[in-house]
Amino acid sequence: MGEKKGFFSRLVKGLSKTRESIVSGIDSIFSGFSSIDEDFYEEIEETLIMGDLGIHTTEKIIEDLRARVKEEHIKDPSACKQLLIDSIRSQMDLGENAYQFENRTSVVLVIGVNGVGKTTSIGKLAGQMKEMGRSVLLAAADTFRAAAIEQLTEWANRSGVGIIAQKEGSDPAAVIYDAVQAAKARKTDVLICDTAGRLHNKKNLMEELRKINRIIEKEYPEAYKETLVVLDGTTGQNALAQARQFQEVADITGIILTKMDGTAKGGIAVAIQSELGIPVKYIGIGEKIDDLQKFNADEFVNALFGAGQKQED
Numbered sequence: 001m002g003e004k005k006g007f008f009s010r011l012v013k014g015l016s017k018t019r020e021s022i023v024s025g026i027d028s029i030f031s032g033f034s035s036i037d038e039d040f041y042e043e044i045e046e047t048l049i050m051g052d053l054g055i056h057t058t059e060k061i062i063e064d065l066r067a068r069v070k071e072e073h074i075k076d077p078s079a080c081k082q083l084l085i086d087s088i089r090s091q092m093d094l095g096e097n098a099y100q101f102e103n104r105t106s107v108v109l110v111i112g113v114n115g116v117g118k119t120t121s122i123g124k125l126a127g128q129m130k131e132m133g134r135s136v137l138l139a140a141a142d143t144f145r146a147a148a149i150e151q152l153t154e155w156a157n158r159s160g161v162g163i164i165a166q167k168e169g170s171d172p173a174a175v176i177y178d179a180v181q182a183a184k185a186r187k188t189d190v191l192i193c194d195t196a197g198r199l200h201n202k203k204n205l206m207e208e209l210r211k212i213n214r215i216i217e218k219e220y221p222e223a224y225k226e227t228l229v230v231l232d233g234t235t236g237q238n239a240l241a242q243a244r245q246f247q248e249v250a251d252i253t254g255i256i257l258t259k260m261d262g263t264a265k266g267g268i269a270v271a272i273q274s275e276l277g278i279p280v281k282y283i284g285i286g287e288k289i290d291d292l293q294k295f296n297a298d299e300f301v302n303a304l305f306g307a308g309q310k311q312e313d
């Protein structure tokens with residue numbers, strides 16, 4: 001519980017730049033307008049778009065706000081703040097069973113381009129699941145760079161979990177095949193696979209993922225399948241574009257959004273879920289193992305709008 005509280009206060013701190021860019025702008029709109037008119041809505045719209053919430057998401061939020069203002073006969077702009085927060089919150093929904101893979105025999109494929117924090121996130125996830133009492137095995141199927149294999153091996157050692165790896169340049173599908181056999185033989189609960197994400201060659205990436213999926217389906221049909229894409233939150237709209245491209249080549253079931261500490265582009269968490277319909281399942285706010293946590297929309301909105309400081313007591 002203490003850890004959770006600690007995470008929340010770090011989230012509040014991490015989102016301070018986003019809060020500055022979105023919330024202070026919004027607050028000045030609420031205090032600067034004496035009536036709710038077109039200019040009022042336009043200024044809110046502009047602030048949300050600048051805050052990386054994305055055009056479509058912003059439109060949905062404004063539409064929702066207009067409807068509720070009308071419905072509830074609101075005349076005072078300052079009374080809109082809570083409505084706006086509620087509307088932003090409603091854009092993010094994990095759906096049921098978001099974390100089923102944690103409690104079942106499962107294979108988790110993790111995709112992401114270089115440098116977004118993929119290896120680190122896998123290491124953190126593995127360590128946390130081990131702590132939960134699950135047996136975990138890693139598969140180093142991002143064989144493109146030796147450094148990636150070494151880095152993953154370090155994380156496996158640090159977390160005390162097994163790893164299946166081959167040398168640099170070997171066939172990722174062969175690594176997955178070996179890892180699946182090992183997971184079955186060892187009765188592993190969760191097999192987490194570090195897979196590639198080179199978007200500049202989409203055809204190859206699609207082929208590679210298809211091959212990997214075929215192996216898992218054939219060799220391990222009883223396993224529950226989860227496909228997570230890791231995105232770097234500091235890249236804002238680029239992260240959204242990346243997610244769209246991955247969506248074209250894989251059935252993505254969730255997002256891990258990293259580096260949300262200190263970015264002004266935190267609004268991207270809302271945009272991703274609302275625009276792509278893919279839930280952000282984990283959020284990263286630093287390099288330590290506990291700096292990756294499950295995404296909680298209420299907590300996120302509270303941290304963003306400052307409403308949460310009260311909860312820290």
Ligand SMILES: Nc1nc2c(ncn2[C@@H]2O[C@H](COP(=O)(O)OP(=O)(O)OP(=O)(O)O)[C@@H](O)[C@H]2O)c(=O)[nH]1
Nearest residue numbers: 114115116117118119120258259260284285286287
């Ligand atoms: N501040 C911050 N840094 C992070 C976070 N997640 C990862 N990083 C750092 O980002 C850098 C890149 O992370 P990696 O895990 O190496 O990234 P990768 O996507 O596996 O990239 P390659 O290993 O280059 O393929 C590392 O220095 C991490 O410590 C985060 O949530 N916040």
